[in-house]
Amino acid sequence: MSEDADRPIRAGRRTVGIQRPGKVLFPGRGGAPEYTKGDLADYYHWIAPHLLPHLRGRPLMLERHPDGIDGPRFMQKNTPEHYPEWITRAVVAKEGGTVTHVVCDDTATLLFLADQACVTPHRRLSRTDRAAGPDHPDRLVFDLDPPDDDFAPVRAAAAVLRTLLDELALPAAPMTTGSRGLHLVVPLDGRQDFDEVRRFAHEVAELAVARHPDRLTTAVRKEDRGGRLYLDVQRNGYAQTAVAPYAVRARPGAPVAWPQLEDPGLHARRWTIADALEQARTDPWAELPARGRGLGPARRRLGELRD
Numbered sequence: 001m002s003e004d005a006d007r008p009i010r011a012g013r014r015t016v017g018i019q020r021p022g023k024v025l026f027p028g029r030g031g032a033p034e035y036t037k038g039d040l041a042d043y044y045h046w047i048a049p050h051l052l053p054h055l056r057g058r059p060l061m062l063e064r065h066p067d068g069i070d071g072p073r074f075m076q077k078n079t080p081e082h083y084p085e086w087i088t089r090a091v092v093a094k095e096g097g098t099v100t101h102v103v104c105d106d107t108a109t110l111l112f113l114a115d116q117a118c119v120t121p122h123r124r125l126s127r128t129d130r131a132a133g134p135d136h137p138d139r140l141v142f143d144l145d146p147p148d149d150d151f152a153p154v155r156a157a158a159a160v161l162r163t164l165l166d167e168l169a170l171p172a173a174p175m176t177t178g179s180r181g182l183h184l185v186v187p188l189d190g191r192q193d194f195d196e197v198r199r200f201a202h203e204v205a206e207l208a209v210a211r212h213p214d215r216l217t218t219a220v221r222k223e224d225r226g227g228r229l230y231l232d233v234q235r236n237g238y239a240q241t242a243v244a245p246y247a248v249r250a251r252p253g254a255p256v257a258w259p260q261l262e263d264p265g266l267h268a269r270r271w272t273i274a275d276a277l278e279q280a281r282t283d284p285w286a287e288l289p290a291r292g293r294g295l296g297p298a299r300r301r302l303g304e305l306r307d
Contacts, residue, residue, distance in 0.1 A: 007038060009045055011107040014086070018115050025068045025117060032253035035273060040248060041114040043256075043273040048107040051246040055110075055121060057129035059090045059101030061241045062113060063120040069250040076118075077101060087112065090128040094239065103128065119250045122241035126190070135193050138292065140186040140201055141242045143177075143232035147222075151267040153229045154182045157216055160208055161231070167305065168204070168298040173285045176268045178249035178257040183242060187292030194238040200295050200302070201233035207306055245285070248273060259285050 006017040021038030028034030044051070062076040079089050079100045088103040104110055104121060113121065125137035144157050158174050161184055165172045175183045188197065202218065208231060209216045217228040235242045243249070245259045255269035256276050 007041075009041060009111055011045070011048075011111055014108040016108050016111040016115065018111070023068075025065060025119065026252060026254045027068060027070060030252060033274065035254045037114070037117060039273060040117075040119065040254070041111055043248065043254075043277070044110045044114045045107065046277050047246050048110050051244065052104070052107065052110070054244045054246070055104040055123055057103060057105070057127035058123040058125075059092050059128060059134065060104060060124070061122040062102060062116070062118040063122060063250060064116060064118050065250055066117045069119065069252070073250065084112065090134070092124075092128070092134050092239075120247050121244055122247075123244045124239075124241055125236065126194075130190060135238065136190045137192075137194055137197050137236065138188050138190040139242075140188055140197055141233075141235045142172075142184040142186075142201065142205065143235055143242070144182045144184070145230040145232050146181055147225065147227050147229065149180060149267075153215065154268070155266075157208075157229045157231070158182055158184060160212055160216070161204075164204060164208055164211075164305075168301050170293065170298050173259060175245050175257055175259045176266065176270060177243055178247070178255040178269055178271075179243075179251065180268050182268065183257075189292050189294045191294050194236060196295065198233060198236040200299060201236050203302060203306075205231040205233050207302065246276070 004020050004022055006019050007021045008015045008017050018038055018041045021036060023037045024034055025037050025040055026035035064074040064076055065071060077099050079102050087109050088105045090101045090103045091098050092101055125139040125141060126134045127138060128134050142161055144154050146154050162172055170186050172184045172186045175185060177183055205218050209218055215228055216231055217225045218231050219225045243257045245257055247257050249255050254273045256271050256273060258271040
């Protein structure tokens with residue numbers, strides 16, 4: 001079989017053909033190895049049992065690189081008509097109309113998206129398969145965005161935020177983004193809407209900054225940050241997305257977002273599709289509740305801490 005021949009992969013009751021599996025999506029350079037579309041499909045096939053619980057029921061924005069990561073990038077929200085009918089779709093309101101997102105509920109869909117050169121699935125923080133619907137997130141995300149590639153300030157900021165969230169009795173799980181920073185993910189019960197959740201996240205971030213003004217900031221403008229680490233809460237807005245755990249990022253070496261922080265040598269791009277599967281024997285987020293808590297008690301406690 002030639003490298004350009006379609007390669008079928010069995011996924012449950014379906015067989016998904018990977019077209020041109022030998023097409024290079026991640027060129028080898030700077031010491032980073034080369035990876036093909038076939039490699040991407042194989043990774044998503046293997047990691048699916050860990051990744052799918054974080055995707056099911058969630059509208060996706062697809063980051064596609066049909067000509068590889070050095071070519072044009074397409075951020076795709078609407079589902080093309082030619083996508084198979086068996087792929088789940090979700091119609092979500094937007095300003096002036098609606099958009100029909102892909103929802104990845106099974107391994108076959110994940111493989112089809114890999115065949116479409118979707119390197120990274122970005123998920124909404126709300127679900128369409130729950131009673132609260134797409135207006136009420138069940139995840140809150142703090143995005144720790146460093147001014148450079150130094151990961152030590154990210155680890156320190158994560159410790160500060162986790163301590164504060166512990167005071168608020170809110171469980172939180174860390175995840176390297178596979179890019180530069182780290183996400184802290186807080187499960188919610190979905191009772192509050194996006195405006196309430198983002199407002200609460202901003203108030204938590206402001207208290208963290210008040211405690212460590214020399215190290216942390218919520219300044220949106222880069223020129224106002226003064227080298228401090230940015231606590232970004234903007235992903236908690238309606239129609240915003242966040243990278244999913246275990247997703248591949250469009251960077252040399254094919255790094256992956258990884259739900260782990262204990263490795264003392266960790267940095268944002270520590271794990272790649274070459275070695276991540278060795279670490280995926282257990283779920284580092286297994287103890288994180290699937291359904292989180294409401295923000296009422298946490299909001300009251302936050303008010304006490306701020307006074």
